[in-house]
Amino acid sequence: MELDKTSASQPAENPKRTPPSLKVENNNNCLNIEIDGDFDRISNEVTSKSVALGLIGQIVSLGSWGKRLDEKAANFAIGFLDAMKPEDAAEALLFTQMAATHQAMMMMAQKLNHITSIQQQDAAERAMNKLARTYAAQMETIKRYRSKGQQTVRVERVTVESGGQAVVGNVSHERGGGGAMKGDASPMHLAPRCTAKSKRSGLPCKSPAVRGWEVCRMHGAKGGHKSGHGHPQYRHGGRSHDIEATRKLITALARDARNHLGDMDH
Template structure:
């Protein structure tokens, strides 16, 4: 039976000390894990033509994929579940595209759906990495030494996002051919033949 908090309980606690919802519900960890497993099972196609052992193996594999993404919070958990579903849907489309005897249009449609799902998976992976903090890094270079024959980028180099795509932005680029003229070789001259 669920406990109902009184109005005085919630008013007495500061917002950072409010108990999580689980504290008010009569649930246990087994029920919670079972619910997670059911959500993932609904994302995986388990045809009746498969034996019970094959269905269980397919489900166990989906759960392994979910766990390998190592979600650390609710947002990552939702994204990980979506990624498992996207992965299995893409595999189903690829599997259907490989069925012999189908029309070109049917095969083409399945391949296009698979391509869209695989692109979606890549976007989901980028979102997960960004949430994990792996998506963006900033490097500040304090000193640069350029030796004879070297090249250097002079100016601000930044990463910007435009419509979800990463773009490189360089304010100024300078090619440094040599540090000093005394060590530089004169440029090679080539003769060009003139056609009449």
């Protein structure tokens, strides 16, 4: 089995491309594979010729239900691999696995539609569900692989209240977690930190403090109602801070007076 570049590639003056195809024959236990069409998407300097030859042999050996060799099934897989345009050997391998997974899933679906035994139906249904989940996982894998772990976040609307701060600029996140700011450092990163501490762990709060305050909004900056008559739960003022301080002072003076009277009696 050889990939003949002179016969496989199209002439330069003919812009129409011929998709790759395979012709499979089994003569006296000798497998003959003839290739035709344009295999440049599968066999090139990126995916490697040896990898392409190995994939073709594996695709041909898949067969189908009731057939050890199936030329139509092999051409289906090679057509899918060609249509997906693998960018390197890893993508070529993954696309071949996806084609094999899809064929196996359709074979299980065909069995599920024709068998009558309850046990065989259950087995075919479980196998088909597993293959379907596998195919979805392969799709997600190739999506992450092609995006190289990059994520794009699009913000349609940002509302910044009085005293708040917002980051304007490009923010990139690396694959290992964490973030990096492109260009100058963000004002949010340079802002002073909140001086409050967690009651549970005792560690200082890492949020930026509100401008003009030593704490963040979560720890009371610009929060709460006014004391006195402006408070919605104000009733008579008998428990206000000023009254409580006056009551403590009177209690302390009364205690001192009793002590002095006791000393005079002795």
